[in-house]
Amino acid sequence: MANLVLASVVLGRPEHAVAAELLSFVVGGVVEVEQDAAPAWTVRLVAPGRVSTHEREALVALFGDASAGSVVRVAPGEAALGARLRELLAQAPVRARAAGYLEGTRGRLTEKGEALRADLVAIEDTIEAQVQDARVHASAGEAPSASVLPWAVLFGHAPRWAHVATTFDLDGLCRVVDDLAVGDG
DSSP states (O other), rough: OOOOOHHHHTTTOOOHHHHHHHHHHHHTTTTEEOOOOSEEEEEEEEEEGSSOOOHHHHHHHHSSOOOTTTTEEETTOOOOHHHHHHOOOOOOOOHHHTTTETTTTTEEEEEHHHHHHHHHHHHHHHHHHHHHHHHHTTTGGGOOOHHHOOOOOOOOGGGGGEEEOSSOOOHHHHHHHHHHHHHHO
């Protein structure tokens, strides 16, 4: 898994970072998601040990706790969850600065940050090609690896293009998480 919130800081595009991070947790088997009455989901933390230190910050933001078995309701108007997610995004530049990717208060990229940005742009180009290919071959049922999905969402693609078998509305979950993380709560 990757720290997609950090990647969003380096790219300067945080609007889909939390939804992408959550999908990374879904794909990685860290969380399980159940659809409740639309538009609401129950997200259960099942394998917190599978995440890095930086990703743990996202787990704490999602759950308020990062213990196996923790549960959070994701739905519009969940004010406490929205506040935690917005705080995660607000603190992300501070953590990126501490890790040596940003300098100064204006958030300019350091040499290390520029190198990471170049790598991320290359990843974005690759993901873009895979998304386009998946759209072209959708009728044949061909799909890229599920691990591509979080990155594609980070880069602004709605997840509806992906042929990932889920028992919940993937696109709807991402929209609600995005709204909670960057909206007014």
